[in-house]
Structure formats: C-alpha cells, structure tokens
Amino acid sequence: ADPIVIKFSHVVAPDTPKGKAADKFKALAEEKTKGAVKVEVYPNSTLYKDKEEMEALQMGAVQMLAPSLAKFGPLGVKEFEVFDLPYIFRGYDDLHKVTQGEVGASLLAKLEPKGVKGLAYWDNGFKVMSAGKPLKAPEDYKGLKMRIQSSKVLEAQMRALGANPQVMPFSETYQALQTGVVDGTENPPSNLFTQKMHEVQKNATVTNHGYLGYAVIANKDFWEKLPEDVRKGLDEAMKESTDFANQIAKEENDKALEAVKASGKTEIYTPTEDETKAMQKALAPVHTEMAERIGKDVIDSVYSATGFDPSK
Amino acid sequence: MTALIIFTLLMLLMLTGMPVSIALGLTVMTFLFTMTNVPVESVALKLFTGIEKFEIMAIPFFILAGNFLTHGGVAKRMVNFATSMVGHWFGGLGLAGVVACALFAAVSGSSPATVVAIGSILLPAMVRAGFPKEFGAGVIASSGGLGILIPPSIVMVMYAVATNSSIGALFIAGVVPGLLLTVFLGGITWYRARKGNFPRQPKASWTQRLKAFNDSVWGLLLIIVVMGGIYTGIFTPTEAAAMSAVYAFVIAVFVYKDLSLKDIPRVLLNSASMSAMLLYIITNAVLFSFLLTNENIPQSLASWMTEQGMGIIVFLIAVNILLLMAGNFMEPSSIMLIFAPILFPMAIALGIHPVHFGIIMVVNMEIGMITPPVGLNLYVASGITKMGLSALTVAVLPWLFTMLAFLMLITYVPEISLWLPRVMGML
Amino acid sequence: MKWLDHLEEVLISALLAAATIVIFVAVVHRYASGLPLGAFQDFLLSIHLSWAQELCIILFVWMAKFGAAYGVRQGIHVGVDVVVNSLSPDNRRITTIIALCAGAFFTALVAVLGSNLVWHNGMAYAVLSTLGMETAPYYEGPTTPDLEWRTWVVYLAVPLGSALMCFRFLQVLVKYWQTGELPHHDHGHVEGLHDAEPFPVVEQKP
Ligand code: NA
Ligand code: NA
Numbered sequence: 001a002d003p004i005v006i007k008f009s010h011v012v013a014p015d016t017p018k019g020k021a022a023d024k025f026k027a028l029a030e031e032k033t034k035g036a037v038k039v040e041v042y043p044n045s046t047l048y049k050d051k052e053e054m055e056a057l058q059m060g061a062v063q064m065l066a067p068s069l070a071k072f073g074p075l076g077v078k079e080f081e082v083f084d085l086p087y088i089f090r091g092y093d094d095l096h097k098v099t100q101g102e103v104g105a106s107l108l109a110k111l112e113p114k115g116v117k118g119l120a121y122w123d124n125g126f127k128v129m130s131a132g133k134p135l136k137a138p139e140d141y142k143g144l145k146m147r148i149q150s151s152k153v154l155e156a157q158m159r160a161l162g163a164n165p166q167v168m169p170f171s172e173t174y175q176a177l178q179t180g181v182v183d184g185t186e187n188p189p190s191n192l193f194t195q196k197m198h199e200v201q202k203n204a205t206v207t208n209h210g211y212l213g214y215a216v217i218a219n220k221d222f223w224e225k226l227p228e229d230v231r232k233g234l235d236e237a238m239k240e241s242t243d244f245a246n247q248i249a250k251e252e253n254d255k256a257l258e259a260v261k262a263s264g265k266t267e268i269y270t271p272t273e274d275e276t277k278a279m280q281k282a283l284a285p286v287h288t289e290m291a292e293r294i295g296k297d298v299i300d301s302v303y304s305a306t307g308f309d310p311s312k
Numbered sequence: 313m314t315a316l317i318i319f320t321l322l323m324l325l326m327l328t329g330m331p332v333s334i335a336l337g338l339t340v341m342t343f344l345f346t347m348t349n350v351p352v353e354s355v356a357l358k359l360f361t362g363i364e365k366f367e368i369m370a371i372p373f374f375i376l377a378g379n380f381l382t383h384g385g386v387a388k389r390m391v392n393f394a395t396s397m398v399g400h401w402f403g404g405l406g407l408a409g410v411v412a413c414a415l416f417a418a419v420s421g422s423s424p425a426t427v428v429a430i431g432s433i434l435l436p437a438m439v440r441a442g443f444p445k446e447f448g449a450g451v452i453a454s455s456g457g458l459g460i461l462i463p464p465s466i467v468m469v470m471y472a473v474a475t476n477s478s479i480g481a482l483f484i485a486g487v488v489p490g491l492l493l494t495v496f497l498g499g500i501t502w503y504r505a506r507k508g509n510f511p512r513q514p515k516a517s518w519t520q521r522l523k524a525f526n527d528s529v530w531g532l533l534l535i536i537v538v539m540g541g542i543y544t545g546i547f548t549p550t551e552a553a554a555m556s557a558v559y560a561f562v563i564a565v566f567v568y569k570d571l572s573l574k575d576i577p578r579v580l581l582n583s584a585s586m587s588a589m590l591l592y593i594i595t596n597a598v599l600f601s602f603l604l605t606n607e608n609i610p611q612s613l614a615s616w617m618t619e620q621g622m623g624i625i626v627f628l629i630a631v632n633i634l635l636l637m638a639g640n641f642m643e644p645s646s647i648m649l650i651f652a653p654i655l656f657p658m659a660i661a662l663g664i665h666p667v668h669f670g671i672i673m674v675v676n677m678e679i680g681m682i683t684p685p686v687g688l689n690l691y692v693a694s695g696i697t698k699m700g701l702s703a704l705t706v707a708v709l710p711w712l713f714t715m716l717a718f719l720m721l722i723t724y725v726p727e728i729s730l731w732l733p734r735v736m737g738m739l
Numbered sequence: 740m741k742w743l744d745h746l747e748e749v750l751i752s753a754l755l756a757a758a759t760i761v762i763f764v765a766v767v768h769r770y771a772s773g774l775p776l777g778a779f780q781d782f783l784l785s786i787h788l789s790w791a792q793e794l795c796i797i798l799f800v801w802m803a804k805f806g807a808a809y810g811v812r813q814g815i816h817v818g819v820d821v822v823v824n825s826l827s828p829d830n831r832r833i834t835t836i837i838a839l840c841a842g843a844f845f846t847a848l849v850a851v852l853g854s855n856l857v858w859h860n861g862m863a864y865a866v867l868s869t870l871g872m873e874t875a876p877y878y879e880g881p882t883t884p885d886l887e888w889r890t891w892v893v894y895l896a897v898p899l900g901s902a903l904m905c906f907r908f909l910q911v912l913v914k915y916w917q918t919g920e921l922p923h924h925d926h927g928h929v930e931g932l933h934d935a936e937p938f939p940v941v942e943q944k945p
Contacts, residue, residue, distance in 0.1 A: 046605050048354075052361040054881060055860060055890075061354035074890075075881045114878050143773050143780065150884035155789055164772050167789040167885055169366065172548065175480050178737070180545030329823035330838035331816030333807075338845050353859070356852040359901075360800060360894050366792050369799050372755060373762075547766060554762035580752035587799075588751065588806020589815045595803070643817050685821045 003038040004230065008064040009047040009056075016194065017252050018066055018214060019043050021122055021245030025216075028237035033230050039064075050169075058115045063222050066122060066214045070151050077110050079298045084153035085290065086160075086209045086283040088299075092250065094306040095123070095211060103305045107298070108215065117220040119238050122245040124188050124212040125253040130197065130204035130266065131184025136275050138162070138282035147173050147185040152293065154186075156286050157210070170195075177201060188212050190249070193256035198266040205269045206257070207279060216242075284310065315609045318343060322600075332646040333589075336596040340603045350606060355599060362598035363591050366550050367479055370469050371594075372587035373553030374421035377560040379583045381420055381531065384564025384571045387429035389528035390415045396524040399513030403498075403505035405438045406451045408513075410501055413455035414494040417462035419534040419556070421469070423644075423681055427456030427692040435696050442511045445697055446707035447504065453693040453704065454711035455497050457678030460644065462490035464538050464553065467644050467677050470594065471670045474601065474652035478667075479549040480542055481738040485667045485729045486674065492728065493675075493718055500714045530563045543736070590645055597649030610657040617658050624662050628723050631655055632676060639680020643688055647677060664726075667739065671729040675719050682708045682715075747809050747903070754802035758795045765791035790885040797883075797893055804900025811842070811907035814922035835921070839912040846905035853898035861891035 008026065012018050026039035042048075048056045054071055056062045072080035082088065089095040098104050099121035108118025129135050131144055141161035147168045148154040158165035166182050170191075176182045178200040185197065186209075192198050216238065223231070261268050271279070287310055291299055303310060321342060325335035344350050381387065394411035401407055412430045420426055431452040438448035460467040463483035472479040504510075516524070525532075538556050541547040547555055564571040571579070604610055617627065634655075638647045652673065659669040681689040684705045694704055722728055733739050765788045772783035810816050823834050861880015868874050880891045915921055 047602075049361060051364055052354075052357055055357050056354050058878075059351050059353045059357070059856075059859070061351045061357075070884075074884045074887070076879050143775065143784075145769060145773060150789075150793075155787070159784070162784070164769065164784055165789055166769065167792065171476070172366075175478055175738075176545075176548060178545070179480070179543060181548050181551075325841065326819045327822045328834050328838040328841070329818045329820040330841050331818045333816060334842045334845050335818075337849070338841060341845065341848060352852055353856050356849065356856040356897055357894075359849060359853065359897050363800060363803060364796050366796060369758070369795055372799055372802070373759065376755060376759065546770070551762055551766050554759055555766060557759050558763045577752055580755055581748055584751040584755040584802055584806050585809050585813060585815055587755070588803045589810045589817070591799070591803035592807040592810070592816070641819050641821060646817070686819070 003036055004226070006037060006039045006063045007042065007047065008039055008066075009042040009045075009053055009062045010066050011045040011050050011053070012043065013194075014041075014043045017124070017190065017245060017249040018122060020248060021241050022066065024244050025237055025241040028240055029234050032233035032237050034233075036227075036230050037234065057217065057219050060219050060222060062219075064119075064216065064218045066216045068124075068149070069121075069213050069215055070149055072111065072215070073151065075111070075114055075116070077107075077114065078293055079107055079110055079295050080215075081151065081153045081290065081294050082107075082298050082302055083211055083213060084151050084157075085287055085294075085299070086157045087280045088287070088302060088308065089126075089211055089306065090308070091126075091208070092123075094308070095213075096246075097305050098302055099123075099213070101305055103298075103301050106301075111215075111217065112220055115220050117218045117223040119216045119218055119235075120242040122214040122216060122242060123249040124214065125190060125249055126208040127186045127188055127210045127212060128192065128204045128257075128268075129184065129186050129207050129209070130192060130201040132180075132202045134203045134267075134269060135184070135205045135207075136269070136271065137278055144183040145181075147176060147182040153286065153290050154210075156289055157283060160283050160286050160289075173197065174200065186210065188253055189256040189260060190252045192266075193260055198260045198263060201266050203269065204260070204266050205271055207271060207276070209279065209283065314347075314607050315604075315613070318603065318607070318609070332642065333593040333596040336593075336600045336650070340596075340599045343603055348606065358599050358602055359595055362595040365473065366548075367469065368473050368591070368594060370464075370479070370550040370553040371421075371466050371590055372583065373550065373557045374464055374466055374469075375587050375590075376580070376583040377534075377553065377557040378420040378422055378425040379579045380557065380560035380564045380571065381416070381534075382425055382429045383575065383579060384560065385568040386419070386528070386531035386534075386560070386563065387412070387416055388433050388570075389524075389568070390531055391430060391433050393521075393524040393528040393532075395513060396516035396521045398498075400515035401502065402510075402512060403501045404443075404510065404512040405434060405441055406443065406447060406501045406505055406510070407498055409434045409438070409448070409451045410455045410494060410498045413452070413458050414462060414490070415528075415532065417458040417460075417490065419464075419531060419538065419560075420459055421464040421466040421553075423456050423459035423678065424688045424692050426459035427452055427689050428696075431456065431693060431696050435693075439697075444508070444510075445699060446703070447508070447510065449693045449697045449699055449704055450707040450709075450711050451497075451501050452696075453682050453687075453689040453708050454715060455494075456689045456692070457681055457715070458490055458493060458497075461486050461493060461671075461674055461678055463487065464549075464556075465674065466590070467648055467674055468670065469549070470645055470648045471652055471673055473594070474597070474649055475656045475666060475670070477670060478738070481667050481733045482670050483539070483542065483549070484733040484736055484738055485671055488732050489671055489675070489722055489728055492721075493715070496714050496718050497711060500710055504710060530567050534559055534563075593645055594649060597646070600650065601653035604653060610654050613654065614657040614661045618661055622662075624664060625724075627658065627662055628664075628672070631659075631672070632719060632723060635673065635676035636679060636683070639676060639687075640683050641686050642680075643686060644677035644680060647680065648673060665730055665739070667733060668726040668729045672719075672723050675715075675722050679712065679715050679719060682712055744812070747805060747812075751802050751806045751809060754798045754805075758798040758802070761791050761795050761798070764788070793883055793885040797886075797888075800893075801896045801900070804896040805903065808900060808904040808907050810924075811904055811911060812922060813924050814911075815924040832919070835915065836912070839908055839915065843905050843908035843912065846901045846908060850898045850901040850905055853894070853901055857891045857894050857898060860894060861889055865889070865891070 022041045029039050053065050069080050069083045111118045138161050141163040144163045145166050146158045146163040148165050150167050155165045322339045391412045395408040398407045416426050435448045463486045468482045538552045541552045681687050690704050768788050863877035864874050864879045
C-alpha cells in the first residue's frame with residue numbers, strides 16, 4: 001500500500017536545531033514505522049508562512065508543525081503565555097520539570113478542543129538581552145526601542161523595564177537593528193548569532209530572563225485516525241527526536257554564545273547575582289499583571305512544579 | 313510534465329485577455345481541484361495571508377505619494393531645475409528630460425508615473441521648442457524606466473516579496489546602476505541631438521539655477537525623507553513609504569498649493585484602485601508560487617539545470633531572453649511575480665547574488681516597458697504625444713539599444729550593483 | 740446601484756487614508772516616546788501602538804479586496820489583450836465573453852471558499868453560541884496576535900470582496916452583451932494634461 005504521507009512544515013532553515021530535529025523525526029518515523037509513513041519536511045516557510053500554518057493545520061492542509069509557543073495565545077489557549085513570563089524558570093531543570101511533566105501535558109491537552117494534538121515540546125533556549133549600550137540595571141532599558149515578537153506578555157515585560165516594545169517580524173529585525181529603527185532585542189544566543197544580529201549590537205547581557213520554545217503539534221483528526229501501531233512508532237520517534245532537539249538546541253546556544261564572544265563584535269556581559277535580583281524585582285509585577293490573562297491556576301501549577309517562590 | 317501543464321493552462325487563460333490575476337488564480341484552482349489533495353480552503357486562506365506582510369504595504373503608500381507628486385507641481389519644478397542645469401548642452405530640453413526623470417525617479421516608485429509626471433510637462437515644451445516629436449518621445453519613454461531602477465521602486469518591493477530579499481539592500485543596489493543608466497541615456501540623447509543639430513537652451517545664470525533649485529527643493533527633500541530615512545534607521549522601508557505619502561501630501565497641498573483639499577478624495581480613490589489592482593495580482597501570484605512550490609517545480613528546475621552543467625553565463629543569457637520576451641506581452645509586476653519565484657532558486661544554485669539578480673530583473677522590466685506591443689511607457693508617451701504605437705516603437709529604438717547594452721553590462725558585472733550595498737555593510 | 744458604487748469608492752479611499760494616518764502616528768510616537776521628556780515621556784510610553792502594523796495590514800487587505808471589485812468596474816485589471824485584439828470581431832466577442840465568465844466564475848468560487856473558511860474558522864462557533872445552540876463540531880477561532888480581533892471577522896474581506904467582484908464581472912458581462920462595450924482604464928491616459936500651463940523654461944530660443 002502507499003505510505004501515509006505526513007507533511008511537516010516549519011518556518012526555519014534546515015540547519016537550525018528545529019530544522020535538524022524535524023529531519024531527525026522524519027528519519028526515525030520512517031524507520032520505526034517500517035515505511036508505513038512518509039514524512040515530507042517543508043522548511044523555510046515554503047509551504048505555509050508563520051501566520052497561516054496554524055489555520056492550515058486546523059483545516060488538515062498540513063499534518064504536523066512545530067510553531068513557537070507564542071502562537072498558541074492567538075489560537076485561544078492563552079495558558080501557553082506562561083512560558084513567556086520573565087524569570088519563571090531558573091534554568092533547564094526547572095523548564096523540563098514543566099515541559100516533560102504533568103503541567104506540560106495538561107497544557108498540550110488544552111489544544112485538543114481546537115483540533116490540535118500536542119505531541120512534544122522542543123527547546124530553543126533562554127534569551128539574552130542586546131542593545132547598542134550596556135544593559136545591567138532595569139533603568140538602562142528606559143526609552144529603548146526593543147524589538148519583540150507579537151506577545152502581550154513580552155510587551156508587558158518591556159514596559160515594566162521602561163522600554164518601548166516594537167512588534168516586528170523576525171525577518172526584518174536584523175535590518176531594523178542595523179539601521180537603528182529599533183535599539184535592541186531579546187533572543188536566544190543561537191538566533192542572535194545565526195541572524196548576524198551580533199554584528200549590529202554592541203552589547204548583550206546573558207540575562208536568561210525568558211524562554212523560547214516550540215511545541216510539535218499535529219492535526220487531531222489525522223493523528224487519531226492513524227493505525228495503532230503506526231502511532232506507537234511515531235510516538236517513539238517523537239520521543240527520541242525530542243531528546244535530540246533539546247540536546248542540540250542547548251549545544252547550539254552554548255556554541256553561539258562562544259562564537260559571539262570570539263567575534264568581538266558584541267560584548268557579552270554576565271550579570272551578577274544582585275543585578276539579576278534587581279531585574280527579577282523589576283519584572284515580578286509582570287507575573288501579577290498577566291495572571292488574569294494567563295490564568296492564576298496555570299501560573300501556580302508551574303510555580304509548584306518548579307518550586308518557584310514568587311515572593312522571593 | 314506538471315510544469316508543462318501548469319504553464320500551458322496559464323498561457324491559454326491569459327491569451328483570452330482576462331486579467332492576469334484571474335488567469336493565475338484559475339490555473340491554481342484548476343490544478344488543485346483536479347490533481348492534488350491540498351484542501352481548497354487553504355486557497356481562500358492564502359488569498360488573505362498572501363499579502364499579509366508589512367513589506368508589501370509599501371506599494372500602496374508609494375503609489376499614493378507618487379500621485380500627490382504627479383498632481384502636486386513637484387515634477388514641474390524638477391523639470392525647471394534640470395533645464396537650468398543642463399539645458400544649454402547639446403540635447404537641451406531632451407537632456408533636461410533625462411535628468412528630470414532621474415530626479416523624479418528618486419522620489420517616485422513607478423516608471424509610468426515618472427513618464428506621466430515629466431513627459432506631460434516636457435514633451436509639449438520640446439515640440440514647441442522645435443524638437444522632432446519622435447526624439448522627445450524616445451527620451452521620455454526610455455528615461456521613465458529609471459523610475460523603477462533608482463530607488464524607491466515598487467518593482468523592487470515585489471522582487472523582495474517574491475524572493476524574501478531585503479528591500480533596503482535592493483534599493484541601495486539600484487543607486488549606482490540608476491546613475492549609470494542616467495549617464496548612458498543622457499549620452500545617447502546628447503549624441504543624437506548633436507547629430508541632428510537640435511535646439512539648445514540659453515545657458516542659465518547661477519542666480520537662475522539657484523532660484524530653480526530653491527523652487528524644487530521641497531520635492532528634492534523627499535529623496536532625503538525616503539532614502540535618508542531608511543538608511544539612518546528612522547524608518548523601515550514601508551514606514552518611509554507612508555511618510556513620503558504624508559510629506560508629498562503636505563507639500564502638494566500646503567507648500568506648492570498646486571492641489572487643493574477638494575482634489576484629495578480623487579487622488580485617494582485613484583491610488584486605492586491602482587494599489588488594489590497590484591495587490592490583487594500579488595495575491596494570486598503568491599497562490600501561484602505556492603502551487604509551484606507544492607509541486608516542487610522551482611527546485612526540480614534548479615537541479616535539472618545543475619545536472620545539465622549550465623553555467624552562469626548561459627543561464628543569465630537565457631534569463632535575459634526569457635524576460636525580454638515576457639516583457640513584450642506582460643507588464644512588469646506580473647512578470648516579476650510569476651518569474652522571480654521560478655528563476656530565483658536557479659540563480660541561487662548557481663551562486664548568483666540575490667541582490668544582483670534582482671537588479672538584472674529590474675533592468676529587464678525597464679526595457680519591457682518600452683517594447684511593443686505591451687509597453688506601459690509607450691502607452692503613456694502615446695497618450696501625451698498622440699503618436700501611434702509603431703511610430704513610437706521606432707522612435708525609442710536608439711535608447712532601446714542603449715538600454716540593451718546597459719543590460720549586458722549589469723548582467724555580467726555584478727559589482728556595479730553590489731559595490732555600494734557592500735560598502736554600506738548591507739550584504 | 741449608485742449607492743453601492745459610492746460606498747465602494749468611499750470605503751477604499753477611506754481605508755487608504757486611515758492606513759497612512761495610522762503608520763504616520765505610530766512612527767511619530769516611536770520617536771517622541773524615546774525623547775527624555777519626563778512625565779510626558781511616561782505618558783507617551785503608556786500609549787500602546789504595537790498593533791499599528793497589524794492594523795495597517797488589515798486595512799490594506801480590505802482595501803485590496805474591495806478595490807479589486809472597483810477595478811473591474813473601471814477596467815483597471817491588466818491583461819494580455821494582444822491576441823484578442825487581432826481576432827475577427829466575432830471571435831473576439833466570444834473570447835471576451837469567455838474571459839468575463841471566467842472572471843465571474845473564479846471570484847464566485849473564491850467567495851464560496853472564503854465563506855467556508857470564515858465559517859469554519861470561528862464564525863460557526865460565534866453564531867451558534869450566540870444563538871445558544873450546540874457548537875460541537877466547530878471550535879472557537881483564533882485571534883490576530885496584536886489587536887486580538889477574531890480572524891474570521893478579519894477574513895470576511897475575502898468572501899465579501901470576492902462576491903462584490905463577481906457581481907461587478909456580471910455587470911460588465913451584461914453591458915458587453917448588450918452594447919459590446921468594455922470598461923477600459925487607459926493606463927496611458929494623462930490626467931490634467933490639457934490644462935497644463937506652458938511651463939516657464941529658462942528662456943525659449945526662437
Ligand atoms: Na524610483
Ligand atoms: Na513590452
């Protein structure tokens with residue numbers, strides 16, 4: 001019989017961590033289902049663009065995606081915006097307690113009424129802040145035009161720092177930074193480096209204040225109609241490629257940070273504990289401000305999964 | 313095979329004279345309904361999201377700005393300024409026409425608009441001054457092409473959109489070729505005028521020149537608003553387009569006062585319908601290029617080409633011939649939107665720089681605008697001079713050959729296009 | 740149908756004007772709020788304009804969809820008419836009628852597909868839940884990221900604009916059938932040329 005075709009569309013280059021992980025999934029899935037499934041990976045938005053892939057998935061025009069977690073707010077599952085909250089994870093350990101634990105699973109389950117089956121979380125990494133000047137204290141952000149992706153939480157975060165958030169597509173950011181349309185931005189090191197933004201930013205601070213990640217999702221009807229054994233094979237493939245994705249994302253970010261340092265074009269600053277405390281304090285109100293929007297229960301469940309104490 | 317079906321269908325539909333946009337859309341629909349299992353709902357989605365990109369929004373803004381400039385007395389003052397500077401040389405008003413077109417091109421994004429703006433003022437004046445009609449028509453119709461090569465340029469925006477290239481880098485890359493073509497066109501104008509002993513203007517005094525400059529300075533400042541704004545980082549290209557529309561409105565209505573407030577709704581309506589037409593083509597072209605990608609056509613063409621061992625030189629000749637042929641029958645935006653997604657992957661596979669390739673395509677589009685039977689600049693020039701299309705075709709020949717020579721130069725000397733953006737650190 | 744013509748014209752002109760103003764204000768705001776103006780800066784920073792780009796895009800897409808319909812009435816859509824013009828009158832008539840029918844067919848198809856998209860993308864849920872009915876097979880549609888408007892409302896431009904465009908094609912078809920006339924936008928037409936004053940060159944040689 002003809003193999004079942006899975007169109008897996010994403011919006012980044014094939015040699016990025018997500019791109020590589022998607023290719024890995026393709027290889028593993030085809031192997032584990034013994035060819036019962038054929039995965040066609042479409043990188044670089046060749047099939048669907050950022051703005052239309054979600055609707056395309058809901059309509060069944062594409063079977064799998066790995067959108068950024070920020071895409072789920074507009075889908076109506078605002079709970080996912082919890083991942084955007086500044087300083088909610090102290091590191092990968094905290095994060096994986098959520099994404100690989102019950103809280104993560106319950107969040108993915110909330111996608112089902114939207115016709116979306118959540119399969120896994122893939123890391124990109126923790127973000128650094130960059131600009132044309134040193135960023136140490138919260139006051140340093142006052143009046144800066146900071147590029148963000150569309151997100152009410154990130155908007156609130158930049159406002160809490162006194163900055164002027166500018167929503168701008170990722171593709172336009174390099175030029176906007178270069179010419180000075182915006183002053184700074186926030187990115188995981190790998191994005192900073194691969195987009196060459198370090199060439200046009202004098203300073204970056206390893207704040208690790210926020211997390212950027214993806215969820216791998218499938219069309220719910222399609223997924224549930226798959227034969228049991230095929231789905232089992234795909235689940236296994238997904239699990240292995242998730243480990244692969246997270247591992248290379250981490251490596252890639254570490255490498256990128258070193259490469260940025262080595263380039264000498266951006267001065268990398270690691271904040272002291274006191275400076276981080278000051279930033280956390282300045283950004284703590286964002287958690288309360290967004291509680292109504294995201295859902296207090298969701299934020300609390302993340303707190304308790306990671307042992308985070310908002311009063312500290 | 314698939315490619316053949318798709319293009320045959322498209323060609324057949326287009327030959328009925330239906331709008332290019334509808335022909336593109338119908339081709340996609342026919343194909344999707346009969347040969348693929350892509351849900352057709354995604355087509356409706358793409359009809360919205362196809363133009364849901366902030367970069368594309370530069371187009372309506374540039375059109376609006378252009379209309380304010382055309383009706384707002386800016387062109388007239390630029391013509392005066394250009395005449396005072398070069399009118400006394402051989403070629404007189406003709407040479408002034410080339411310079412005025414270049415100046416107007418630096419504030420407007422469209423070629424026909426440049427022909428209209430400069431030609432409607434200068435052509436009657438040239439005839440009155442004793443130039444043969446053919447000479448004037450040739451100068452203006454060809455120099456109008458500068459409108460899309462000298463930034464800003466709507467056609468460049470379309471190329472950037474179709475290929476995901478940087479609008480800013482393309483704009484900057486157009487500067488040197490634009491100036492060079494101005495020199496080329498000026499040269500042939502000068503040569504022909506000298507040979508034909510056409511009239512020259514008396515040399516203007518520096519006082520007169522200064523006055524002419526002063527009169528046109530508000531229009532010239534727009535160059536700084538647009539290009540300066542983009543390169544100092546005050547605006548993104550789209551924002552610069554919007555700001556230039558506001559600026560052009562202010563100078564047309566409040567400074568030069570050649571346009572009154574009651575004219576504004578008409579200018580808005582004309583700009584909106586012209587923009588809507590272009591956006592509608594873009595939408596359907598996006599749909600068409602989605603179909604091509606979905607069928608893997610550009611990729612397989614690119615790999616076929618590498619397998620054939622086709623080199624850069626042969627490829628570029630083929631591209632130029634193809635585009636010049638297309639330029640005979642279609643207008644620039646449709647050509648750009650249909651061909652860029654197909655040719656671009658091949659060009660990249662051969663190692664041609666995306667920005668250089670964009671400039672090559674733009675120069676081809678310029679030439680297409682003065683070749684019959686479909687040549688927008690010819691139509692405009694014929695509207696002004698009341699000359700027939702065949703007479704005009706003959707009239708533009710010297711400039712056409714000059715532009716073909718220029719095209720060869722641009723095609724095989726990438727540095728003409730790439731030098732400036734590289735120096736400015738944009739590549 | 741005068742009112743419809745008029746509405747169409749006012750709508751697309753207003754959308755273009757509105758988009759221009761929105762971007763102008765957003766740019767001015769971006770720079771003004773970067774200036775150290777004390778309390779006034781805080782006031783400016785408290786104004787949220789991050790939705791400006793999104794709004795501009797929505798305004799222009801609506802302008803494009805309805806403007807395309809206006810364009811049919813004006814004959815502004817460019818086509819390749821070289822071959823048609825060289826045909827015998829009879830053949831030309833047939834070809835033109837085919838082309839117009841194709842236009843009407845395509846736009847009707849898009850109107851139907853677009854309605855279907857809008858319906859499944861959240862309109863069904865909105866309508867059914869407003870009527871207090873079972874929403875079961877439908878889900879609440881997404882919103883736009885910045886303005887958080889329902890995307891189905893935004894996407895309405897596709898079916899509405901296309902339906903209007905289809906109507907325009909049919910109008911043109913009927914007129915052509917009866918009179919043999921097509922609306923023709925002369926891209927070479929130069930407006931205001933007749934009233935162009937003789938421009939003052941430096942000095943005209945006799
Ligand atoms: Na231009
Ligand atoms: Na032509």
